[in-house]
Amino acid sequence: MGYLSCLDTVKPVRDAIEVINGKWKLPIIISVMTGNERFTDIQESIPGITPKVLAKELKDLEQHQLIKRVVVDDYPVKILYKPEPYADTLTPIIEALKGWGLNHRKKIFEKE
Amino acid sequence: MGYLSCLDTVKPVRDAIEVINGKWKLPIIISVMTGNERFTDIQESIPGITPKVLAKELKDLEQHQLIKRVVVDDYPVKILYKPEPYADTLTPIIEALKGWGLNHRKKIFEKE
DNA sequence: TATAGCGCTTTCCTAAAGGAAAGTGAAATA
DNA sequence: TATTTCACTTTCCTTTAGGAAAGCGCTATA
Numbered sequence: 001m002g003y004l005s006c007l008d009t010v011k012p013v014r015d016a017i018e019v020i021n022g023k024w025k026l027p028i029i030i031s032v033m034t035g036n037e038r039f040t041d042i043q044e045s046i047p048g049i050t051p052k053v054l055a056k057e058l059k060d061l062e063q064h065q066l067i068k069r070v071v072v073d074d075y076p077v078k079i080l081y082k083p084e085p086y087a088d089t090l091t092p093i094i095e096a097l098k099g100w101g102l103n104h105r106k107k108i109f110e111k112e
Numbered sequence: 113m114g115y116l117s118c119l120d121t122v123k124p125v126r127d128a129i130e131v132i133n134g135k136w137k138l139p140i141i142i143s144v145m146t147g148n149e150r151f152t153d154i155q156e157s158i159p160g161i162t163p164k165v166l167a168k169e170l171k172d173l174e175q176h177q178l179i180k181r182v183v184v185d186d187y188p189v190k191i192l193y194k195p196e197p198y199a200d201t202l203t204p205i206i207e208a209l210k211g212w213g214l215n216h217r218k219k220i221f222e223k224e
Numbered sequence: 225t226a227t228a229g230c231g232c233t234t235t236c237c238t239a240a241a242g243g244a245a246a247g248t249g250a251a252a253t254a
Numbered sequence: 255t256a257t258t259t260c261a262c263t264t265t266c267c268t269t270t271a272g273g274a275a276a277g278c279g280c281t282a283t284a
Contacts, residue, residue, distance in 0.1 A: 003153035006146035010139045012213030013206060027122045034118035039261050041115035055262060076251050093212055094125060096204040101124030151231050167232060188281050
C-alpha cells in the first residue's frame with residue numbers, strides 16, 4: 001500500500017545531479033575556481049583526466065554557464081577558462097562533498 | 113608553467129562522488145530516510161526506477177553501510193530497508209543539492 | 225482454483241562514459 | 255632548421271549505467 005512521497009526532495013536533487021554528473025565536472029570546476037585558466041594547467045591539476053574528456057566536459061560546463069571560454073587576442077592567441085559567477089552557487093555542494101569525503105576516508109582507515 | 117594545486121579539495125570530493133555516484137543512489141537514500149521501507153514502496157516512490165536497478169543500488173548502499181536490509185520473520189517473511197545512522201551524515205549534501213536544484217530550475221524557467 | 229503481491233532475478237539490449245594513443249596545425253623557442 | 259608548446263581532435267576500444275520485458279518462488283487473498 002501507500003508509499004511515502006519524497007518527491008519534494010528527490011526531484012530537485014535529480015535536477016542538480018543532472019548538471020554535475022560524472023566523475024569530472026566538479027573537479028574541473030574546482031580547478032577553474034582555484035585559478036587554473038589554461039587547458040594544460042587544468043589538465044595537470046586533475047590527476048588522470050585525459051584531454052578528450054577535459055575538452056568535452058569544458059563544453060558541457062560552458063553550456064550550463066558555469067565557466068566561460070575566453071579567447072585573448074595576443075600573439076599568439078591565448079585561451080582562458082574562467083569561472084562564471086553562477087559557479088559560486090556550487091560552493092555549498094562542493095564544501096559538503098569535501099567534508100563528507102574527508103570524514104569518509106577517516107572512517108575507512110579506522111576500520112581496516 | 114605551474115598550475116595551482118586544488119587536490120586538497122578535488123581528492124575528497126572524488127571520494128564522496130565515488131560513493132554516491134549515478135542517477136539513483138541519493139534518490140534511494142532519500143526515499144529510505146523518508147520512511148519507505150519495502151522494496152515495492154521504494155520503487156514506487158522514485159519515478160522511473162526499475163527493479164533491476166533498485167536491487168543493484170540497494171546492495172551497493174548496504175555495502176557502504178548507508179542502509180541495512182532487515183529480514184523480519186513474520187509469516188510471511190518481510191524484508192525492510194532501513195537507513196543506518198551513517199546515512200544522516202549525507203544530509204548536508206542532500207540539502208545542498210536540493211537547494212541548488214530548486215534554484216536552478218527557477219533560473220531555467222526565468223530564461224526560456 | 226485463479227489471481228495478485230512481494231522481492232527480487234534474468235536476459236537482452238543501447239547509450240553513454242571513459243581511457244589509450246596518436247595526431248594536428250599554428251606559433252614559439254633553441 | 256628542429257623541437258616544443260598549446261589546445262585540442264580523432265580513432266579505437268572497453269566498461270559501466272541503465273532500460274524493457276519477462277519470469278520466478280513464495281504467500282495471501284478472492
